[in-house]
Amino acid sequence: MGAxxxxxxxxxxxGIETSCDETAAxxxxxxxxxxxxxxxxxxxxxKRFGGVVPEIASRHHxxxxxxVLEEALEKSNCAWDDIDAxxxxxxxxxVGALLIGVNAAKALAFAKGKPLVGVHHIAxxxxxxxxxxxxxxxxxxxxxxxxxxxxxxMKEHGIYEVIGQTRDDAAGEAYDKxxxxxxxxxxxxxxxxxxxxxxxxxxxxxxAWLEDDSYDFSFSGLKSAVINTIHNAxxxxxxxxxxxxxxxxxxxxxxxxxxxxxxAAKEYGAKQVIVAGGVAANSGLRQSLERExxxxxxxxxxxxxSLCTDNAAMIAAAGTISFEKGKRSGMDLNANPGLExx
Amino acid sequence: xYILAIDTSxxxxxxxxxxxxxxxxxxxxxxxxxxxxxxxxxxxxxxxEVNVTPKQLxxxxxxxxxxxxxxxxxxxxxxxxxxxxxGIPIVGVSSLQVLAxxxxxxxxxxxPFFDARRGLVFTxxxxxxxxxxxxxxxxxxxxxxAWLIELAEKKEQVLFLSPDIDxxxxxxxxxxxxxAVIPEGPFHYANPSxxxxxxxQMDTANVHQLTPNYLRMxxxxxxxxxxxxxxx
Ligand SMILES: [Zn+2]
Numbered sequence: 001m002g003a004x005x006x007x008x009x010x011x012x013x014x015g016i017e018t019s020c021d022e023t024a025a026x027x028x029x030x031x032x033x034x035x036x037x038x039x040x041x042x043x044x045x046x047k048r049f050g051g052v053v054p055e056i057a058s059r060h061h062x063x064x065x066x067x068v069l070e071e072a073l074e075k076s077n078c079a080w081d082d083i084d085a086x087x088x089x090x091x092x093x094x095v096g097a098l099l100i101g102v103n104a105a106k107a108l109a110f111a112k113g114k115p116l117v118g119v120h121h122i123a124x125x126x127x128x129x130x131x132x133x134x135x136x137x138x139x140x141x142x143x144x145x146x147x148x149x150x151x152x153x154m155k156e157h158g159i160y161e162v163i164g165q166t167r168d169d170a171a172g173e174a175y176d177k178x179x180x181x182x183x184x185x186x187x188x189x190x191x192x193x194x195x196x197x198x199x200x201x202x203x204x205x206x207x208a209w210l211e212d213d214s215y216d217f218s219f220s221g222l223k224s225a226v227i228n229t230i231h232n233a234x235x236x237x238x239x240x241x242x243x244x245x246x247x248x249x250x251x252x253x254x255x256x257x258x259x260x261x262x263x264a265a266k267e268y269g270a271k272q273v274i275v276a277g278g279v280a281a282n283s284g285l286r287q288s289l290e291r292e293x294x295x296x297x298x299x300x301x302x303x304x305x306s307l308c309t310d311n312a313a314m315i316a317a318a319g320t321i322s323f324e325k326g327k328r329s330g331m332d333l334n335a336n337p338g339l340e341x342x
Numbered sequence: 343x344y345i346l347a348i349d350t351s352x353x354x355x356x357x358x359x360x361x362x363x364x365x366x367x368x369x370x371x372x373x374x375x376x377x378x379x380x381x382x383x384x385x386x387x388x389x390x391e392v393n394v395t396p397k398q399l400x401x402x403x404x405x406x407x408x409x410x411x412x413x414x415x416x417x418x419x420x421x422x423x424x425x426x427x428x429g430i431p432i433v434g435v436s437s438l439q440v441l442a443x444x445x446x447x448x449x450x451x452x453x454p455f456f457d458a459r460r461g462l463v464f465t466x467x468x469x470x471x472x473x474x475x476x477x478x479x480x481x482x483x484x485x486x487x488a489w490l491i492e493l494a495e496k497k498e499q500v501l502f503l504s505p506d507i508d509x510x511x512x513x514x515x516x517x518x519x520x521x522a523v524i525p526e527g528p529f530h531y532a533n534p535s536x537x538x539x540x541x542x543q544m545d546t547a548n549v550h551q552l553t554p555n556y557l558r559m560x561x562x563x564x565x566x567x568x569x570x571x572x573x574x
Binding site for chain 1: 376378379380381382383385386396411412415416418419420421422423424426427428549550553554556560561562563566
């Protein structure tokens with residue numbers, strides 16, 4: 001196996017990601033090494049609306065796509081001949097946003113006669129970690145972002161089994177809503193994390209454990225509890241410290257995420273635990289997971305901040321695995337906003 | 343010189359290939375089907391049929407709207423990426439201008455339009471002057487009723503061209519009476535060969551800077567600007 005790998009030609013994958021509010025392109029070597037990684041963020045534009053507006057996101061994507069592709073290719077120092085294939089996020093995400101990446105990828109693949117590989121966005125988030133360290137199986141991945149809260153079991157490369165997911169709001173969504181209640185600017189996640197570090201866990205917010213054996217999540221009850229607490233305090237004329245609200249809210253989210261991830265890692269005999277998605281940047285969550293997994297002696301992989309949020313290197317990395325397994329997409333590839341992870 | 347023209351800005355999906363000044367192939371459907379799924383296979387099939395490879399293309403022409411926002415972006419993204427990858431010039435042509443080609447021999451004003459819902463239309467006014475198609479009134483997004491009253495005041499014949507003609511036919515005839523000229527079905531659909539022809543003669547655009555011709559701000563942006571003004 002080792003000798004076979006050594007003799008194999010390097011694979012250079014061009015990745016494209018436009019599922020939400022980042023227009024991104026990247027070149028990745030062998031699924032493990034970033035050659036170039038360009039992200040044009042739209043956060044500044046969406047800030048004034050307090051969240052991502054799909055139509056505005058699509059408009060930015062079409063304006064940025066060739067600019068970002070050009071920069072990614074130039075920075076990689078690759079010629080088209082060096083690129084082996086094109087990987088693109090086909091879903092899930094905002095349909096109008098996904099369409100820009102998908103159609104750009106198809107045009108590239110056609111113009112240059114390159115194979116095309118459609119990639120699941122969450123598979124991308126998981127594989128962001130492989131750009132830092134090689135995977136060891138079986139592994140458990142916790143994906144937490146504005147759109148997702150999922151526990152995924154992987155027994156080998158490219159095979160995903162979703163063992164738990166949110167039944168209502170994603171963790172990142174709850175963060176954004178609570179941030180809005182506290183009148184914090186968008187995006188709210190990092191703001192709450194910052195406040196929480198200064199506050200005390202003085203309010204006992206609920207933890208949604210659901211059924212004993214369930215790995216599913218639920219954050220809408222917690223969100224309502226926070227809203228009610230703020231509301232009641234205001235009616236009684238009591239001033240609650242935003243730092244304490246943030247700390248108490250974050251403690252609830254982090255405890256549930258940590259406990260379920262630890263239980264899954266034990267049950268599935270994980271040799272590695274991976275954290276991915278925008279909320280992986282949360283310092284409270286990082287600390288809690290690091291503490292628990294240090295005790296269990298299970299290696300914990302959390303990508304650096306720049307790879308936690310949406311980027312195309314992660315799509316190229318996940319796409320490389322699919323490509324090696326022989327997956328190919330046709331010229332009829334479509335954006336699939338509700339794509340399942342399998 | 344081969345030119346590839348792409349139009350997915352409205353319900354018509356059109357692709358054509360122009361060689362020198364001759365159309366050597368054209369693909370066109372008028373179906374409420376997904377442009378994203380069907381565009382590249384249509385391009386691939388047509389190019390194979392006429393035996394042209396991507397490397398032989400020397401220019402990409404795209405209908406840049408107005409029309410369906412998503413449709414416009416599918417065409418533009420595909421066209422921009424093709425042009426950038428192949429390192430060839432790109433031209434964006436107004437979808438209304440392409441439609442006005444269907445009135446090539448009409449001696450007076452031509453009003454191409456697309457329905458924009460809630461009584462609104464995307465429209466403009468064109469006129470043929472010899473072989474040149476001239477823009478007589480700027481393209482805009484406005485209420486059809488107000489636009490028709492404005493046109494009627496000129497007391498001149500106007501040719502109406504639109505895939506959405508049936509939505510507005512009654513109102514056009516009510517306000518314009520005999521001044522309105524409305525042709526048969528097939529004349530109301532943009533033809534990708536006309537797009538290629540128009541684009542073959544126009545100045546090329548910077549590929550990164552070519553943007554859709556939406557003619558309308560995104561709703562969220564319009565509301566935001568309104569709220570900014572009110573709070574001042
Ligand atoms: Zn993401």
